[in-house]
Amino acid sequence: MPRTSAKQQVLRDVASELVRCVRIRSARRRRRAFDRGSMPDCSSSDSGSSVSTTSASDSSLSSSVSDSISVQLSSASDSDDSSADSTISQSSAKRDAVRAAGLLRSLASRRVVNPRRERRDVVPLYKRLQRLGKSSRPSDLQAFRHLVRMTPPAFDALVQVIASNPVFQATDPRRPQAPVEEQVAVTLFWLGRCGNGSGVVDVALACGCAEGSVTAYSSRVVQALYDIRQQVLCWASEDEKDQARTWVAQRSKCLEFGSGWSMVDGSQIPLAFKPGKHAHHQEYYDRKGQYALNLQLTVLPTSLRIIDFVAGYKGATQDSRAFAASDVVQNPLKYLDADDFIWADGGYGLSTFTCSPYDHIVATKSGDFRAFNRAVSNVRVRSEHAFGYLKGRFQSLRGLRVFIQDSEDHHRAVKTVVAALVAHNLALRWDGAEERQCFMDLTSVSEDARDAWLQLQAPDEARDAREAAAWSDRLQRHRQQKEAERERHASMSQYRIELQRRDAAKEKRERLHCALFAALNRPFIDTTKQSRLKNMTQREFQAWEDRQAQRRSQRSRNRRTARQRTRAANDVM
Structure with a gap:
């Protein structure tokens, strides 16, 4: 149903009031005529005034409303004064109808119906x-x-x-x-x-x-x-990657940790109003008991700059599902080098291009697991800082005042969130004591915008050549890796592909775990490589191996017994 504007509502109210006034005046004239002894014919007194005053179309503000109401008023005046000896009363009624219709046309032709308030004494x-x-x-x-x-x-x-x-x-x-x-x-x-x-x-x-x-x-x-979201929220440059690698390695005291120079995290953008029933409000209800939008950000730990985002999913969506829509997940080798990965929490699952800590239940089993989780959290906490920085700057993201009734309103809310991300990324360059590198990619913006930004930074041909060479090598390696994966996965089932991906992710985490303890000169207490790959302590892994050996022995005995029974049955026959 189309929405009614304030002007349309005012016109309808005025039209209804005009019809009511004309009817009252007509009734008074009939009463005076009756007192004088000339009673008009009342058989059709309400025939013309029974039409609804809301016959005006929602798409028209001038002619349709005024013309419709003028017809109603004229018909009402004609039917009210149908007596032969009421010429003066009839002319008065028609005159009232003409005045009312003219007044309504005048209101409909005005751009502003209600008078403006007096100018406020506030400086813009x-x-x-x-x-x-x-x-x-x-x-x-x-x-x-x-x-x-x-x-x-x-x-x-x-x-x-x-x-x-x-x-x-x-x-x-x-x-x-x-x-x-x-x-x-x-x-x-x-x-x-x-x-x-x-x-x-x-x-x-x-x-x-x-x-x-x-x-x-x-x-x-x-x-x-x-x-301009694609130009501002762009991927990290080679200089930014080097700075982030240095920061992560220094923070964790482990050189291998420097390969994880970015981190991803998700957050909810609460909505100030409950979405309408036609917008499927149940899908916005998140785990915190509020209506919200899901937002995924990949940030740099040094400058907290946003280098990738996923916006548009509703609050009930899991972080791993929302992050799966990112182009970084779909084409990781296009953005990451051979040994690079992204830090994530346990809710994102296991993959070859992400590294997450051990589960909380696993961490309670041994101090070796907890030590690795503390080192990861010490680095990955910068993603939490990035969300706090963003919502601290634009606090409307703590309760977005956009009423969502349909998909168009949903898209408008998402655009508002993305606009806040763009403005935040632009403002980061001037935040802090030291000057940060300009993060804007000027390849596809207007000439005026390019001139405005070029005066803020000096061109560096060596850096540009390094960027182009790095992206060229990365794209070539990405294409080769894709072809090799297609050939390898052609003869494998989906279960085997998933199992291989999970094992590769665990191997990556194990290498980082060993490198961290070697850098800290800390020995493993109650875990081994095999036990850590199974998320177990050494004692639990030994008990698990004993159970597996018993099961294998039991299966072997069962097969031997079955063969003996089959052989005995054949001898009897």
């Missing part, structure tokens, strides 16, 4: 930002970041990057859009607020604009940020 947000950005006082710079959740250089660069997007081009030259700075400022202010403070009315009061402008500005800026 972007003008306040201009004053704060030019100031050198630390308190003013802190106020700037508090308002838009980023520093003045980051805000200016963000505006320059998206200013050339077509959404900011006015379709009607008589109605120009607001400056891009104002639209970006209002949107960032809205993204940085949580709870009632992020409502449309509250944001409009704080930013000095109309409520409708908040919706229009945020829609345009979100679309502009969403359009």
